[in-house]
Amino acid sequence: MTTAGVRATARISARDDGRGGTSLPVLEGDGPLALRRTRASGSEARVMLVGAMSGPLGGDHFTVRAQVHEGARLHVGSAAATIALPGQNKGEARYDVRLDVADGGELRWLPEQLISAGGSDLSVSSRVELRGGAGLVFREEQVLGRAGEEPGRLTSRLTVRLDGRPLLDQEVACGPGAPGGWDGPAVLAGHRALGQLVVVRLEFEKEPVRARLLGEHAALVPLAGPAVLVTALAPDGLRLRRVLDEALRTLGC
Template identity: 40%
Template sequence: MRARAELATDYIQRTDGRGRSRITTLRSESPLMLRPTFPKGPEPWTDGAANVARVCLAAGAAGPVGGDELVLRVDVGRDSTLVLRDVSATLLLPGPGGEQSSTRVTVHVCSGATLVWIPEPVIAAHGCRHRSDIRVDLDPGARLLLREELLLGRHRESPGTVYQHLRVRLDGRPLLNQQLSVGPGAPGWGSPAVTGGRRALGTLLVVDPRWSDDPPPAAALDGDSAVLPLNGPAALVSAVATDNLSLRRSLDVGLDRLTG
């Protein structure tokens, strides 16, 4: 299955003088189904504000299944704010012939705009082979909050193979280039240098122009997690845990430290 989806926002002034973010492009193909939505749980930075554009990504079919190629394009227009979430967790499944599935996401956040992207966990089911590529381009003055969570298999299940690549640029310059390979196709993935035997891995990236002169310091957090300042107005929370609940708690501690 091959599918593409596109999402774009802009910012307009209303007749009463107030501004609001609106969705200008919303195109979907199953299983990448984009749906406008209302606030779904706590939202960093936005606090459920009515002038924010909110979209949920809903699975229109199972997967990704081996052989699927999914492409998502997101453009957050100048001064607009977009909250992008998932309806449910994503389950990576093997294909009938052992093919690799792939997800490619391209994001552009314009100057003065904000993207809060907090998807649900990705679960690497036994036998899957999946590649995820995310590229984010931020203009000067853009804000970004991006959470990623990966669970290595279902309950008492050995995981499939997953390759993740996240690249973020700010004003055309590299800000973060992070790669992760886990599962049977990635030698050494269970070593202390990668997962240390943990089954839940996650990161939280926060880019905030207010930190240009005073970035957050490095800090060890609860459990196996830490805040890592980047070379720019940004910080990365990295965490590993035994299960998704513990992982989410660690990432929430980091979120409170960086956005509270």
């Protein structure tokens, strides 16, 4: 590792193969970001992101890019949780996710959880660009600290745009150095796991989803467009996943 930290990029490109399936003409990762194609499900190609090293550590900068072309269907998961660690290099680590889905394409982005270990400092930036009738299921889960551990500093921003128009743009900061009140009753209220789902489907324009609670600390709300947002808090990652899985079933995903 250099004093500047590790730079690593993973790239995925998914295309309609013309035979009822999805091909992956680009599937490449370097350094700690390895990509593996797994067994397809119908017309959907499946890719697993495998961490080949610990991290991101202080000073690291990881980027994952995925492009889904017209008529292609792509499911991206990860083999294990991502753990942000302090490392030997000082400074903030960065993890950027850049996703682009064409009209008629569909992306299911369902990685495992991100854990902010004590002493770490990580900034996550996720940007999703959708066009026309693109479909999206995007899950994001964050756990503040390992068992019995205080969290690191975590800043996370998620932006979802459809044809250049924002559907969602929000940011959260937690842990040491974050703006005051992040753990107070108006924000996390002592919970250590937070997550969200963004689901975009054309049918939501014709049959809007009504806002409702999904338990004591989870809610489903429609966004301005063919999209819904589910946000949830939980004491730990396991209970958070149960809530979000139930939300996926509620939405027929």
